[in-house]
Amino acid sequence: MPDAVESxxxxxxxxxxxxxxxxxxFCCAARRDKIAELLRPLCTAPAEEAALERFAEFAGVCGRKYPVVVRLWENAWEEFSPSFASGTGIRRIVCTTxxxxxxxxxxRRAVKARGYFPNETAALKCVHMAITSLDPRAGARPDGPCAGTPP
Structure with missing residues (x-):
């Protein structure tokens, strides 16, 4: 995927x-080992150099028991390390999709629940209702993006 985007x-x-x-x-490790807690210093490190140090510590502690986890992080490091160019506050917001x-x-849930739509307008209304239901104030804004259009 990254190669396709970069091309x-x-x-x-x-x-x-x-x-x-x-x-x-978490699919590769037992929950009782609390691997997420061991990785927290790595994910919250202020710079890439500090994160590499935390990763070395993590690999030393968990490398024998979970070599797959260490390899997973090594393989993902190239895509993980650009996040250190941003500050920790920005990383906290951007780190997830x-x-x-x-x-x-x-x-998907709203569309699947309806199953069949007689036409495109009905499908669009269903999607619109699903999106506006995310924000409880969406219907109360007279100047909102859908002002004057029925849901």
Missing amino acids: VWPKTVVEICVVRLLRHL DAIESVNARI
Whole structure:
């Protein structure tokens, strides 16, 4: 995927979603080992050099028991390290695609619940209602993007 994006937009910096990386890691490790807590200093490090030090510590502690996890982070490092160019506050906001996935899941759920749409307008209304239901104030804004249009 990164190669495809960079072939179209050469100046693109591709970053991996840290939450997805951690979720993938949980498939490989036992929950009782609290690997997420061991990785927290790595993810919250102020700079890449500090993160590399934290990763070396993590690899020393968990490398024998979970070599797959260490390899996973080594393979993902190239896509993880660009995040250190941003400050820690920005990284906290940008580190995940969960907000986008939440909207997509809400739309998928609404469409799946209806099953069949007689025409395109009905499908668009269903998607509109699913999106506006994310914000309880959406219907109360007279100047909103859908002002004057029925849901």
